Amino acid sequence: MRQMKRFRRLRRTPQLRALVRETHINKNSLIYPLFVEEGTKERKPVESMPGIYRYPLELLPLIIKEAADAGIGGVLLFGIPAHKDALGSSAYDDSGITQQAIRLIKKTAPELTVIADVCLCEYTDHGHCGVVHDGEICNDETLPLLAKTAVSFAKAGADIIAPSDMMDGRVAAIRSALDEAGFADIPIMSYSAKFASGYYSPFRDAADSAPCFGDRRSYQMDPANGREALREIEDDISEGADIVMVKPALAYLDVISRARESFELPLAAYNVSGEYSMVKAAARNGWIDERRIVLENLTAITRAGADIIITYHALDAAKWLEEEQL
Ligand code: PBG
Numbered sequence: 056m057r058q059m060k061r062f063r064r065l066r067r068t069p070q071l072r073a074l075v076r077e078t079h080i081n082k083n084s085l086i087y088p089l090f091v092e093e094g095t096k097e098r099k100p101v102e103s104m105p106g107i108y109r110y111p112l113e114l115l116p117l118i119i120k121e122a123a124d125a126g127i128g129g130v131l132l133f134g135i136p137a138h139k140d141a142l143g144s145s146a147y148d149d150s151g152i153t154q155q156a157i158r159l160i161k162k163t164a165p166e167l168t169v170i171a172d173v174c175l176c177e178y179t180d181h182g183h184c185g186v187v188h189d190g191e192i193c194n195d196e197t198l199p200l201l202a203k204t205a206v207s208f209a210k211a212g213a214d215i216i217a218p219s220d221m222m223d224g225r226v227a228a229i230r231s232a233l234d235e236a237g238f239a240d241i242p243i244m245s246y247s248a249k250f251a252s253g254y255y256s257p258f259r260d261a262a263d264s265a266p267c268f269g270d271r272r273s274y275q276m277d278p279a280n281g282r283e284a285l286r287e288i289e290d291d292i293s294e295g296a297d298i299v300m301v302k303p304a305l306a307y308l309d310v311i312s313r314a315r316e317s318f319e320l321p322l323a324a325y326n327v328s329g330e331y332s333m334v335k336a337a338a339r340n341g342w343i344d345e346r347r348i349v350l351e352n353l354t355a356i357t358r359a360g361a362d363i364i365i366t367y368h369a370l371d372a373a374k375w376l377e378e379e380q381l
């Protein structure tokens with residue numbers, strides 16, 4: 056007679072469960088997003104993201120030391136300029152807020168990896184990620200501005216350049232501009248499969264980057280398209296991306312998993328603002344156990360195949376992982 060399977064044998068004690076655990080979250084692979092705002096001296100809470108703030112330059116060293124001490128993999132930097140215009144000129148101004156922040160971070164914690172998000176939406180007065188003509192977001196006119204921004208961030212000391220705009224051809228444009236400017240060693244982490252998601256709305260409060268007309272569906276991907284995500288990733292790799300990304304994470308675990316199977320490059324997943332805010336809101340109501348849910352979510356993203364996770368929970372998770380040996 057066939058013997059009953061005894062799966063429970065290896066679940067009997069915490070030690071046995073730890074012994075056979077398949078997936079481990081690595082705190083070195085967690086990236087903490089940071090918002091730096093120009094023209095203020097106060098740390099301002101982001102209402103829709105409890106625990107997340109916009110930092111003025113003056114207070115940036117505090118959070119940077121915290122990130123460095125937590126032993127996480129790095130920070131992803133978003134600058135919020137005092138001046139916005141149609142072409143997002145503060146993005147590629149060598150003395151812009153993001154450039155100042157990069158220099159300050161590298162001075163405060165030289166070993167902390169600084170990833171600079173490259174996009175125009177925080178810097179344009181219309182809030183779109185590209186140049187706008189007659190209500191259209193123009194791809195090819197946007198590329199040189201993104202390339203200039205990337206070079207300016209690299210000059211300021213960024214360790215990785217992360218284009219999040221979703222214009223076609225931007226990885227190639229940025230790669231050749233970096234190479235020409237003497238930054239052949241600076242890697243590109245591309246937001247390759249970035250979906251037009253409702254999960255970004257708290258971020259738009261945080262970064263003050265909501266589009267003032269229309270939406271981003273003409274450049275970000277349709278949430279329904281899994282196969283197209285693989286084509287986007289493949290193309291970014293052929294244009295020279297060093298790390299590729301799927302964004303958001305939790306509603307797109309299938310895309311992460313397929314990307315993991317199809318490509319050998321390091322794969323990042325962005326656990327975005329709305330995913331964070333939902334957890335925080337439920338936890339604040341006492342409806343879920345925050346620590347347990349966060350670690351479960353980060354485990355799921357890792358299990359799906361992400362090597363790197365960008366998450367607003369990074370500092371908390373790093374602490375919890377230290378404590379959580381079993
Ligand atoms: C800007 C950008 C966005 C995010 C990262 N870079 C917002 C958007 O595309 O509207 C979203 C991050 C998040 O929701 O946490 N291009």
Ligand code: ZN
Pocket residue numbers: 174175176177183184219220
């Ligand atoms: Zn943008």
